[in-house]
């Protein structure tokens with residue numbers, strides 16, 4: 063896809079996420095890898111009202127070279143995109159249920175989202191690390207996020223929200239939506255007795271087929 067096409071896809075997917083309540087106010091940010099740099103949502107912008115022409119442009123060294131000032135979470139996106147060379151995009155949201163899980167999960171450990179349905183396993187995988195709390199935009203988070211991203215496609219920022227990567231922008235958005243649904247199911251069924259999880263062989267089969 064051309065840069066112009068990616069800019070308009072970013073604006074329309076941002077609006078779609080916003081319109082369905084995955085992001086409120088100016089929460090969340092999205093980055094897309096280009097052959098010679100990155101696109102990033104501008105800081106303090108609503109995902110629902112992105113102007114394709116004003117989306118921030120960074121060069122291959124992550125310097126701001128065009129558009130509005132980039133998200134304060136540049137370090138977060140850089141940590142994930144450098145850890146995962148196959149990733150083409152990163153979506154960070156404050157979506158309600160995944161954020162709720164980020165307030166329960168052990169800092170520095172893995173979030174307990176049971177494998178209840180195939181699509182969570184297919185889109186996110188086996189692990190969901192929870193990076194210890196940092197102030198939004200704190201450059202000090204980069205190393206912890208990088209470590210977590212080496213081990214998993216998606217992670218949680220403690221008491222903040224989910225960060226999801228994908229091979230393309232569409233795949234990252236799909237995975238972020240799937241994570242939100244899995245988090246919602248996990249909380250809905252948290253204290254319900256007799257919940258059936260996918261078995262280890264079922265999870266292995268999904269990862270071997272779609273992983």
Ligand SMILES: O=C(CO)COP(=O)(O)O
Pocket residue numbers: 088089090091103104105106107132133134135154198199
């Ligand atoms: O989600 C956010 C901070 O974590 C939003 O920050 P920005 O508006 O700088 O992208």
Ligand SMILES: [Zn+2]
Pocket residue numbers: 089090154155156198222223
């Ligand atoms: Zn945030």
